[in-house]
Amino acid sequence: MKNIRNFCIIAHIDHGKSTLADRLLDFTGSVTEREKQNQLLDSMDLERERGITIKSHAIQMDYTYKGEQYVLNLIDTPGHVDFSYEVSRSIAACEGALLIVDAAQSIQAQTISNLYLALENDLEIIPILNKVDLPSANPEEVTDDIVELLGCKPEDVIHASGKTGFGVDKILEAVIERIPAPKGDPNAPLQALIFDSVYNTFRGIETYFRVFDGEIKKGQKIKFVATDKEYYADEVGTLKLTQVAKQSVKAGDVGYLITGIKTAKEVKVGDTITDFANPTTNIVEGFEDVKPMVFAGIYPVDTEDYEELRSSMEKLQLNDASLVFMPESSAALGFGFRCGFLGMLHMEIIQERLEREFDMTVITTVPNVSYHAYTNKNPDTAFIVNNPSDLPDPSTVNRVEEPYIKATIITKSDFVGNVMSLCIEKRGNVLNQTYLTPERVELTFEMPLAEIVFDFYDRLKTVSKGYASFDYHPIGMKVSKLVRLDILLNAQPVDALSALIHADNAQNIGKKMCEKLKELIPRQQFDIPIQAAVGAKIISRETIKALRKDVTAKCYGGDISRKRKLLEKQKKGKKRMRQVGNVEIPQQAFMAVLKLND
């Protein structure tokens, strides 16, 4: 055990986590030339393309240091606030963390909040000043920032470059010298923490775990504490670039487990694995059943694809236990599903995976958070509203509560004013303002989660010229003045376009919705009135004028194939539209409310 080191990497998006992980793998000889590729740990195409880590990954490296063999387990974590629970569990599986800070960008909100998590878990922090090769690097100042944040010495900060490989040896040295070896009792009953799971078509769910006490042996009868289910450990092993089956994985080490489990739901991140016959009395703290934060309807563009959509969603859920869904129906869209997501990025990822991996063209409706409605009849029982149409008749409602968050934003002092006004516009209350350095300010707000759903990220980026980072966590429910904004096309309400919003925003959002829909819905052969309404009151209207001319004047020899191709393209576009009444609505119009300020 004394030669094992378990560590994770904490970094803001794009500060170089994946690149540096690649260098560590190179340097320790964990990958052969042939296996090399960029962002090796990001295995999903989507992760590679977008340059974001969506799932946690773990990899074991062997390294000889001062004549001794060490086993280094690196646990890579998602870099987005939607996945902060997973991050917290990965952190709990480690004794140390590399805190990577971009030498040009300095510390960002996510770095800090994950750092606090790591400190709460008593992790040894190794600060790394990355991208020192950049001409725009600002090593002295950023080192000062780090020293101030951690209370460490400037000499503790390792200068490195994932690009050139500079400093990688120093990082490995620090991992071994500074991060404590795991402590734990190899002879105690098995206690292991599940920090992730991956679906494999052939082998079912692979569970990734860290053993604290005891060992997990091939063939052993084990129990998952939170789900209270028993399994046999059909296979256990460690995670090299490919899996290496072992007879057992012992205290202090990280590994994988295969039990024949078929659905991800049974494997809950944060759960404790123990021995069935001789269970531990000591479960790993911090387990939570993750709850979806954002809800939206997902419908097939073609109504006939409903069953296929269901089976695709089920398959996706095998991989992604945090996706929840249940059937619902919409007058406009027919049968579909109300889905719960961890956040907006998670929602986007699910939609994109459905399209890519399952070839499903779907319509996603306006997302909303989960509200609690209390009726006059039952003023003490919360009625959960996950869908605008679930909101009870306003006359019967006693009150509605909405989820609030505590948001942390770090920005340059120049943009404090802009960020403040944005947050206040978004119904936020300033809780605190701290100057981390003379140029860098940390702002904390209390604000409704629903406001984050509506174009907050894009606005924040704009008002801060990209120099703001953002993080949040939920702090509970508060009473709110909520109304349902309905949209009527051709005088017919389209339920899938309804949104729950704060009463004070209704006028403004209604107006922008009408304008946006006018822009997104193509002109058709007749005039289409668009109206926004709250209850029976129309608060805004626009008209999409009928198409007058949709024909090219000339169609001679040379025009024929060019024109056929053009019209084929149009036809393909129309196939992605949904006919509601006699109006063709493009896919993206259902999300119009999210793009009101574009």
Added chain:
Amino acid sequence: MSGIYIHIPFCKQACHYCDFHFSTSLKKKDLLVSALVKELELRKGEFKHQVIQTIYFGGGTPSLLSIEELRLLIEEVYKHYIVAANPEITLEANPDDLLDDSSKSIFKAYKSIGINRLSIGIQSFFEEDLKLMNRAHNSEEAKICLEEATQYFDNISIDLIYGIPGMTSKRWLQNIETALAFNIPHISSYALTVEPKTALDTFIKKGLIKNVDDDLAQEQFHILIEKLEAAGFIHYELSNFGKPGYFSRNNSAYWQGKRYLGIGPSAHSFDGEHRGWNVRNNTKYINALEQNVVPIETETLSTTDKYNEYVMTGLRTIWGVSLEKVETDFGLGYKKYLLEQSQKHILEHLLYLEDDKLLVTTKGKFLSDGIASDLFKINAS
């Protein structure tokens, strides 16, 4: 029935709305004519068993060629191809070229080399319109030229453009009436279209010229149909009107899926199965032919491609889309699909069925591209 199209890629000056292939430098005219001659010879094998019914000089501005050059090209066609007894031989001409020759012998000369149909680029009889479009002729020339042409040629077509920024429907009506007074048997009339990257496009974007107004264009389109039909013209294709016996045989071939050989830079060809297009660059075209190479790219049409093209062109004509033809040429599945997709438009009175033909209504005519694309079939990719 098949035809030969010969593209003459030169113009005196560039009209602001035009996106055809042409050059305003005549330096390479001789070389280009030699290349056309060469292409006609090299491609004779493709039309070995075809009888040529129509020869069409299009452009650009074919009236920039001399009589000798035109004669040579016509002779070359006769030399390498089987030509029908009474072929339709059309020359596209601009009014200013037809007036250059004060002796008026130009019309006689055209007749003497076999040209029997003129398609004259009048576009408008009003100075404002001609200026806005940067045409090379003025309104006076437009009229004089027509007066003279009609003395020599009976089969004359003119082009007229409507929907020009600043053109009122009243002025448009006057244009139509002026044209009718010349008693010509064929009119091609187009809504002004703002093609990307043309001068017109730039001027509109810069706000120098008002954008075209679709509502007005639609109104003028309906005035056009009403006036010309009243004068005995048949609206046989979306932009073409002819007196009985005077439909353009060359152009009708395009809409009826007939074969044609396109000679010259940017010209297109169709042999029933493949579409081909020559390089759209005079120098590249000339260089290739100097090497005895025809610079053409081709694509093979799938059944679905052919169905889509038939629907697209059929809807533009009085011949419509024949359900029987769809069934025999493409299969019962296509016919069923077509009927299914047409339902909505039939209910909205944009399409109607007459005997076994699917046709666009007057209301649907100006929307026929969108309607066609609804009827298209897209193969699962």
